[in-house]
Amino acid sequence: MATTTATRAEKQVGRRVRRQEDPRLITGTATYVEDVKMPGMLYAAILRSPHAAARLRAVRTKEAASLPGVHAIFTGADVEGVGPVPCAAALPGLRIPKHTILATNRVYYVGHPVAVAVATDRYIARDAAERIEVDYEPLPAVADPEKALAPGAPAVHPEWPDNVAFTHHTAGGDLKKAFAEADAIVKQRIVSQRLVPVAMETRGVVAEWRAGERRLTLFSSTQIPHLMRTQVALMLGLPENHLRVITPEVGGGFGSKLNVYAEEALMGFIARRLNKPVQWIEGRRENFQVTIHGRGHVDYAEMSVKKDGAITGLKIKIIQDLGAYHQLLTPLIPTLSVLMMPGIYNFHNVEADIVGVFTNAVPTDAYRGAGRPEATHVIERMVDLAAAELKMDPAEIRLKNFPGRDQFPFSTATGLVYDSGDYAAPLKKAMGILEYPKARARQREARGKGRYLGIGISTYGEICALGPSPATPAGGWESATVKVEPTAKVTIMTGASPHGQGQETSFAQLAADAFGVSMDDVVVIHGDTAVVQYGIGTFASRATAVGGTAVYLALQDLRAKCSRFAAHAMGVQPEEVTFEGGIFSSARTAKTVSFPEVALEAHVCRNLPPGVEPGLVATRFFEPSNFAFPFGAHLAEVEVDAETGQVKILRYIAVDDCGKVINPLLVDGQIHGGVAQGLGQALLEEAVYDEYGQLLTGELMSYAIPKAHHVPEIELQRTETPSPVNPLGVKGVGEAGTIGCSPALVNAVVDALSPFGIRHLDMPMTPQKVWRAISERKPA
Amino acid sequence: MEKSVRIVVNGKSIEARVEPRLLLVHFLREVAEYTGTHVGCETSVCGACTVLVEGRAVKSCTMFAVQADGRKIQTIEGLAEDGKLHPLQEAFWNEHGLQCGFCTPGMILSACQLLADTPRPSRDQIRHGLEGNLCRCTGYMHIVNAVEAAAKKMGAGA
Numbered sequence: 001m002a003t004t005t006a007t008r009a010e011k012q013v014g015r016r017v018r019r020q021e022d023p024r025l026i027t028g029t030a031t032y033v034e035d036v037k038m039p040g041m042l043y044a045a046i047l048r049s050p051h052a053a054a055r056l057r058a059v060r061t062k063e064a065a066s067l068p069g070v071h072a073i074f075t076g077a078d079v080e081g082v083g084p085v086p087c088a089a090a091l092p093g094l095r096i097p098k099h100t101i102l103a104t105n106r107v108y109y110v111g112h113p114v115a116v117a118v119a120t121d122r123y124i125a126r127d128a129a130e131r132i133e134v135d136y137e138p139l140p141a142v143a144d145p146e147k148a149l150a151p152g153a154p155a156v157h158p159e160w161p162d163n164v165a166f167t168h169h170t171a172g173g174d175l176k177k178a179f180a181e182a183d184a185i186v187k188q189r190i191v192s193q194r195l196v197p198v199a200m201e202t203r204g205v206v207a208e209w210r211a212g213e214r215r216l217t218l219f220s221s222t223q224i225p226h227l228m229r230t231q232v233a234l235m236l237g238l239p240e241n242h243l244r245v246i247t248p249e250v251g252g253g254f255g256s257k258l259n260v261y262a263e264e265a266l267m268g269f270i271a272r273r274l275n276k277p278v279q280w281i282e283g284r285r286e287n288f289q290v291t292i293h294g295r296g297h298v299d300y301a302e303m304s305v306k307k308d309g310a311i312t313g314l315k316i317k318i319i320q321d322l323g324a325y326h327q328l329l330t331p332l333i334p335t336l337s338v339l340m341m342p343g344i345y346n347f348h349n350v351e352a353d354i355v356g357v358f359t360n361a362v363p364t365d366a367y368r369g370a371g372r373p374e375a376t377h378v379i380e381r382m383v384d385l386a387a388a389e390l391k392m393d394p395a396e397i398r399l400k401n402f403p404g405r406d407q408f409p410f411s412t413a414t415g416l417v418y419d420s421g422d423y424a425a426p427l428k429k430a431m432g433i434l435e436y437p438k439a440r441a442r443q444r445e446a447r448g449k450g451r452y453l454g455i456g457i458s459t460y461g462e463i464c465a466l467g468p469s470p471a472t473p474a475g476g477w478e479s480a481t482v483k484v485e486p487t488a489k490v491t492i493m494t495g496a497s498p499h500g501q502g503q504e505t506s507f508a509q510l511a512a513d514a515f516g517v518s519m520d521d522v523v524v525i526h527g528d529t530a531v532v533q534y535g536i537g538t539f540a541s542r543a544t545a546v547g548g549t550a551v552y553l554a555l556q557d558l559r560a561k562c563s564r565f566a567a568h569a570m571g572v573q574p575e576e577v578t579f580e581g582g583i584f585s586s587a588r589t590a591k592t593v594s595f596p597e598v599a600l601e602a603h604v605c606r607n608l609p610p611g612v613e614p615g616l617v618a619t620r621f622f623e624p625s626n627f628a629f630p631f632g633a634h635l636a637e638v639e640v641d642a643e644t645g646q647v648k649i650l651r652y653i654a655v656d657d658c659g660k661v662i663n664p665l666l667v668d669g670q671i672h673g674g675v676a677q678g679l680g681q682a683l684l685e686e687a688v689y690d691e692y693g694q695l696l697t698g699e700l701m702s703y704a705i706p707k708a709h710h711v712p713e714i715e716l717q718r719t720e721t722p723s724p725v726n727p728l729g730v731k732g733v734g735e736a737g738t739i740g741c742s743p744a745l746v747n748a749v750v751d752a753l754s755p756f757g758i759r760h761l762d763m764p765m766t767p768q769k770v771w772r773a774i775s776e777r778k779p780a
Numbered sequence: 781m782e783k784s785v786r787i788v789v790n791g792k793s794i795e796a797r798v799e800p801r802l803l804l805v806h807f808l809r810e811v812a813e814y815t816g817t818h819v820g821c822e823t824s825v826c827g828a829c830t831v832l833v834e835g836r837a838v839k840s841c842t843m844f845a846v847q848a849d850g851r852k853i854q855t856i857e858g859l860a861e862d863g864k865l866h867p868l869q870e871a872f873w874n875e876h877g878l879q880c881g882f883c884t885p886g887m888i889l890s891a892c893q894l895l896a897d898t899p900r901p902s903r904d905q906i907r908h909g910l911e912g913n914l915c916r917c918t919g920y921m922h923i924v925n926a927v928e929a930a931a932k933k934m935g936a937g938a
Contacts, residue, residue: 019876021881022873023873026865026872026873026878027859027865028814028816028817028856028857029857030881032815034809034815034819035809035815123799199882200820200828200880200882200914200916200917201882249881251818251880251881252879252916254916284820284821284822499880500879500880501879666876668876669918669919671919672921672922673879673918675919676919677916700825700826700914701825705914706919708908708910708911708920708923708924709911711907711919711920713903714919
């Protein structure tokens with residue numbers, strides 16, 4: 001049995017509680033944005049550029065507009081006053097191209113929106129979009145970031161012929177000295193390829209304009225309803241309090257919905273102009289072409305080590321493929337990689353240079369891990385390369401370089417302060433589960449028989465629980481309002497906007513424990529800016545660590561207020577009141593009063609305590625003093641078929657430390673899903689643009705996300721090191737699996753192929769790529 | 781150019797005049813008003829739109845409504861009987877076999893057919909049996925657990 005139930009007196013926090021949100025999802029009665037229907041609603045279809053770079057000579061809409069059922073066609077000229085699509089990143093010297101919501105005189109990537117057709121049904125809207133005639137004058141394009149930097153490359157934006165959007169330099173410690181004194185320096189070019197996030201629900205918007213009130217409502221599948229409201233209001237020139245953003249059920253995000261896109265403002269514009277509700281649902285092909293991609297790094301890394309295995313320094317040059325524009329956080333993502341550079345190792349000399357490069361491709365932005373998987377992949381590959389250089393075991397070199405438990409809080413060369421950790425513990429635990437020496441013996445024995453087994457280790461850390469506000473573009477806090485209703489039902493309104501993570505359950509667990517009520521007495525409301533106080537959103541493993549803490553603080557406030565009502569009712573002092581299982585009591589008078597009695601009294605106020613206001617509502621905003629830093633060790637044992645290049649995962653062990661755990665069932669689910677996405681990157685996925693900027697992997701038939709049989713049985717364990725940054729002690733778990741997984745798999749495959757002299761493979765390690773690497777070499 | 785169709789959805793007979801190009805999934809969502817069937821890719825890869833046509837799992841984004849004329853269709857809304865969840869629904873809930881829930885209706889209906897064909901599948905058979913349904917959230921472990929648990933329960937009840 002995966003789940004347990006608790007009696008009222010038992011604590012819910014820490015239990016494998018099944019989710020509150022599931023009944024509607026398993027019966028098909030949940031409401032996603034495409035399920036939102038309104039009387040008279042119109043449908044929009046967007047015509048997109050088939051060229052990666054072209055001048056727009058003419059856009060002719062007459063024939064399309066004359067189709068029966070078509071209400072309007074809009075082109076770039078019609079929406080000139082709307083926008084631009086915002087970028088919240090502020091880096092010194094950053095070049096920001098004007099990102100209009102529809103193309104005006106030029107298109108910059110395949111999928112660039114050119115015009116929109118609005119009709120009475122989705123089929124007619126598509127027919128109309130197809131009948132819009134566009135004269136393009138194709139221009140040379142470049143989609144490869146290294147080629148874009150070469151002299152003479154086509155200029156993505158003519159005003160910046162070098163295609164450089166920004167450069168960024170970071171240094172800590174004394175790398176020059178570390179390199180001069182090193183016994184060895186290992187070097188490697190490492191690619192973290194472009195990936196497509198592929199939330200199963202594509203993006204979508206329903207916009208409704210109420211002309212009388214001059215108010216716009218947007219239903220949007222987003223991770224950030226409040227930030228979207230602020231930004232879209234600015235794009236439309238609408239007062240922010242005249243815009244309401246509602247996120248109905250959101251079918252996955254993974255960072256791709258941590259953004260503000262052209263379509264939100266475009267649908268708002270259309271609804272207002274036509275005075276009719278309008279729906280736009282992104283097709284899967286559009287989703288591949290125009291929703292942000294992730295990763296897109298080419299990294300040149302150098303690591304210095306001493307003979308005894310001590311890592312002394314790391315230098316990285318990051319070439320970041322930005323795409324044609326900046327979406328909300330595009331240029332910031334590689335700076336997160338730089339922050340993560342030291343990994344979880346005790347060395348203090350680093351140097352990093354980022355070159356952000358424009359390409360004729362869809363923008364990159366935050367995809368599960370956002371800069372941290374890229375960094376971890378580099379570090380973990382470099383540690384293995386250093387170990388190989390020194391002929392050390394990859395586990396031994398890691399154990400040698402972890403900071404000790406007594407070194408926390410641990411300051412890094414990139415300016416972070418790691419909150420708490422015992423970095424050796426997950427690795428030792430994972431090695432115990434694998435029976436590491438036996439696995440090595442298996443590997444030796446197999447090699448004798450011409451079979452290629454490999455063991456890969458990845459010991460990762462990550463930056464979670466974003467975060468202190470000065471370190472984030474738009475506020476790092478989160479908010480909660482908790483209301484106890486007269487009937488003792490509890491309503492929680494969270495500014496975080498979960499979309500599958502399960503906070504309706506984990507926050508209800510917190511409330512159940514605070515008041516001794518059943519979880520079924522708790523409702524968690526999120527994702528409606530007209531109902532919920534301002535909040536930041538769900539990303540970067542922050543919903544529980546930051547949002548949950550705000551809930552916890554509000555619950556504590558209300559408990560204290562309840563105690564004052566209870567004390568007054570029992571005729572004792574508030575500090576004499578104890579609370580257990582829904583009952584307030586005073587040991588001295590042997591009196592009791594129940595939580596429902598207090599809830600009612602707080603509203604009817606027959607006997608209001610002096611100096612206490614009626615009602616039971618508390619709002620708290622939690623601003624964390626630091627990030628939280630989860631960590632862990634992932635171990636993979638693989639076998640590579642040297643004939644076919646096929647990689648088979650024999651064992652996959654993940655030992656993660658995400659601090660205190662509120663619901664182990666949900667944490668397991670987060671790790672599993674994260675590992676599957678890391679595995680997708682390591683073995684299957686790559687967004688490929690050809691030399692003309694055409695996206696060759698433009699839908700699910702040509703882009704492979706993991707299926708059930710690709711993912712191995714994942715063996716999960718945990719260590720638990722509470723974070724001192726928040727009172728719940730939680731660190732975060734959303735990205736851990738993804739960050740931990742890809743280096744473990746690549747290290748395992750490279751380890752398996754070491755007899756062939758292979759020291760590095762780039763992802764995805766498809767059978768073809770592995771087979772090629774093998775066939776170019778003979779076993780030593 | 782519209783054609784008349786009569787399609788039985790979750791036991792309810794629905795007659796409508798539809799365009800021949802109307803996809804079954806849009807018939808189910810917009811004419812029959814069962815929005816539990818989702819569109820995930822429109823290329824029959826992801827399986828979010830899976831429904832049962834005469835008991836067999838079919839991707840309703842690549843079937844026309846006119847092709848379903850005269851047939852019986854079951855969507856996720858028709859799976860629970862008299863308000864009692866189907867063992868697969870119960871198992872997906874117990875085992876945390878879903879996160880965002882978007883793939884879940886199709887996943888459960890594909891699992892229905894899997895268990896009809898193979899009442900006691902191995903974990904490997906479950907993984908291969910569900911390869912036509914993509915999930916981006918769960919990493920499939922809990923889905924496999926759920927199907928295994930449901931098979932056990934349905935076997936015990938038989």
